[in-house]
Amino acid sequence: MHERAGTPAQPQDLIDVDSLLGDYYDLIPDPTIAEQQVVFGTSGHRGSAADTAFNEAHIVATTAAIVEYRNAQGTDGPLFLGIDTHALSGPAMETAVEVLAAAEVEVRVDARGGFTPTPAVSRAILVANGAADEAGLRTSGPGLADGIVVTPSHNPPRDGGFKYNPPHGGPADSTATAWIANRANELLAKNGWKHVKRIPYTRAKNATTVRPYDFMAAYIAELPKVLDLDAIRDGGVRIGADPLGGAAVDYWGAVADEHRLDLTVVNPEVDPRWSFMTLDWDGKIRMDCSSPYAMASLRTLMDGAEAPYDIATGNDADADRHGIVTRDGSLMNPNHYLAAAIHYLHSGARPQWRDDARIGKTLVSSSLIDRVGKRLGRPVEEVPVGFKWFVPGLMSGDVTFGGEESAGASFLTREGRVWTTDKDGLIMCLLAAEMTGATGKTPSQIHAGLVNDLGDSWYARLDAVATKAQKETLKKLSPSQVRATELAGQEITGKLTEAPGNGAAIGGLKVTTADAWFAARPSGTEDVYKIYAESFVSADHLEQVKDAAQKVVAEALDS
Template sequence: MTPIHFGTDGWRAIIARDFTYANLRMVAQGIAAHINSGTGPRKSVVIGYDNRFMSPEFAQECARILAGNGIKVHMLINPAPTPLVAFAVRHLECSGGIVITASHNPAHYNGVKFIPAYAGPALPEVTQCIETEINRVAEGAKIYEIDLKEAAQLSLIEEIELDNAYLTHLDKLLRREHFKAKSLKVVVDPMYGAGMGFLEQYLTRLGIEVKSIHNHRDVMFGNIVPEPVERNLFDLRRAVVSYNADIGLALDGDADRFGIVDQEGRFINGNLVIALLLDHFLKTRTVRGPVVRTVATTHLLDRIAKLNGLQVIETPVGFKYVSQAMREYNGLLGGEESGGLSVWGHVPEKDGILACLLAVEMMAYSGKSCAELTEELYRDYGRLVNRRQDVLFTQGREPLLKERLSAFRPKTISGLKVLSITDQEEMRWSLADDSWLLARFSNTEPVLRIYTESADLQSLEAIEKAFCEALEINN
């Protein structure tokens, strides 16, 4: 059996190969044992699921086991975005939450996310405890379970609906009056995922004209990967232009990541959107606090923070670390380049729905297009261009690439002086002129991720080329 391991954000595996009922049952028992090892007399958990193949059935299997361990189960009756489950954990004061989802992975994957009582992604010390319990089950420890009808009779399970409560919570974070400053037309693409209906419902209530695509369940996700990045958003880009819309909004499979398309049908990368939203937040809110970003996220946030007297906290890659810093330092805004964002007052979990609504609020309040807002941002803080490349490699090649990475310690890269080299979970080369390069291996795929930022596209491409040539990989 392949060992069950929680990666950057949960356990994900290919359905029928490693994501099986047998393995899921072990994971559910591991989570139940972890919850029961905690303090407090009354344990409870929220369970949600996305639109993937068999996700509702897998969620019910988890419910049988959690209830069998004496843990009260609040089962969400509709497909649930991860941020909604996180909200439910806090709203109901639960011991934790489980989401059956593989997020933005391809359709043949499914997975499990565990959300602890603090309503954010599980940190390594939590998932390591769960993995220890899973290993005990694999070695013969008992799985406790109960029939769902019997669980209901014992008040160990109840079905709940919190969609409206979640949207009401978002009302406290958004400024409804700003949305009414300018009439906008919006196209929404939930990518067949669990976020279907949330953006449409909220914006329609405000009188905003909304068109929606890919807004029904399709377990194959239209034969694309439900990740809201440029290569997967052709239909949204085309729809924005066809409908003469002001903005296009996309969500990933469990709606914790966002993607934005401007009125010309151009994709705006997550780094730039987060910088724009930070600038908007500072202009429209009085609350202040540190800005939290991962090591792979744009340093444009640093420039904005510095000129506004704010501290920047840098974390390793993974929103779980952003969440931890947001909680510990009362952060104003936390972001990661892959389209993850949360703000002060919200649950410490990335929320694509909130990010998309903030983008619409920003446009309506300013009366400006995304392009105009971007030029204004660059005028105030200077231009930085960034990009992530994912290099797929064949099985067995990772040790060689790691060896080459470790040996890559030049004094200059593409003519720019190397100021420092950091070698931790990822390797980062800090260069002159605010440029930097970072490389890390994916925890879920045979992929080397390369992140680059520089003053302009020409410099960025030169840095990428020099790096790929040194490692003998194709970019």
């Protein structure tokens, strides 16, 4: 823990924006160096121009690869392009438009010249492909739309990010991203990216194929389809929304105006240095709305009997994540909010949802969700980490709600149709206000009721050092390599390397007992593996589970 975690950023913590932008254009990656290659994680390619990991060459090559990929897939409709507020997002967007215009791709850019949350891009793709029509969503045939979002999500200000959403509107699967990354790296080799056809941005932005699209108006107008906004108004719920300097900055005020909500934008400032932020746990500026340190200012605002709002909310830079602060100044643990939201939505709030539809959760999310599902009589589908696993179910209506432990989720419209197939931090924030207005209880009070009925749990995540070879071994473990028979004093009841919900490889290991579990997965960017653990016994028992987890994994890696 950094000594200044949770305190305001100081001048020495801020990036030099001009230097970073200079690096974007001046530094040329060496594709023989792994750290300078295009690598797609669960949410696209990320890196810093200062590290020669997110530069003009990367974006030229990646955009050209996306053009080739969509051509090969027969995707010939409009490509919706959105950006967040990171310093590198603007130049990366311009580079992408230069390549897309030269390739005569129909591009839709923000009509206001502003920023676009990830969920607004996802919704635009789905609507273009028929999600709002009676005939329903199309996933094949001519004229299908897709999209690019230029964002590194909650990453520090020095980073950039670039992700592709195919016609289903959600994150591209590993087959697509592997193809795109491989082709992009081929173009980086021997300076092949320099031969990619481009049109200078001053001309490209005025090309007949590059047209404006009002993402904000389209998204906000449809919010009553997915939320009971009357419950918020009639309940007199006061909302304080903090976009944390991200892409939702103009959306929140427009939501308040159009839907007549008692909603105040707590901080409308946009600064690519994020000078107004408090430092995260490690002393870095990070727009992580699930971190109590990054959300320290909002927590302080809500602490005490005279809190100005009933619900305060935060979003990350592309607004695909949510943070919920209730009247006592507490930032809800993402797992606690997911459980409370799932319970509320499936307890009469959405009567048109199918009774046989499933609840989706990642395998590192709290088991309280499983207990809530059992109480509701709803099946819970447990999938590997990554929102892409929820896409098929959300599209078909077979999954009502998909949620990740990292504060990302989306759910169906009130009629039971697809809303977004990417995480939507805006509707998750507004849902907290709906829950408060409809029930008279805050989400934290609803969670407390669940704990009283179903048991309290203690949850944690930690990182452990691992070599690259050990990380590869961890990815490919089999249950037979786990020799332990008990975990923190309890008999092991399950050793999983595949997700129970869909049989997909989890890229790691999950071990369960009657009252606890842990999961271990290798990091995609650092020489560590991540351990997630939960106990329904006590905080002390959780510590035992964490210690035992490291021993179990170490033994398996040495086997």
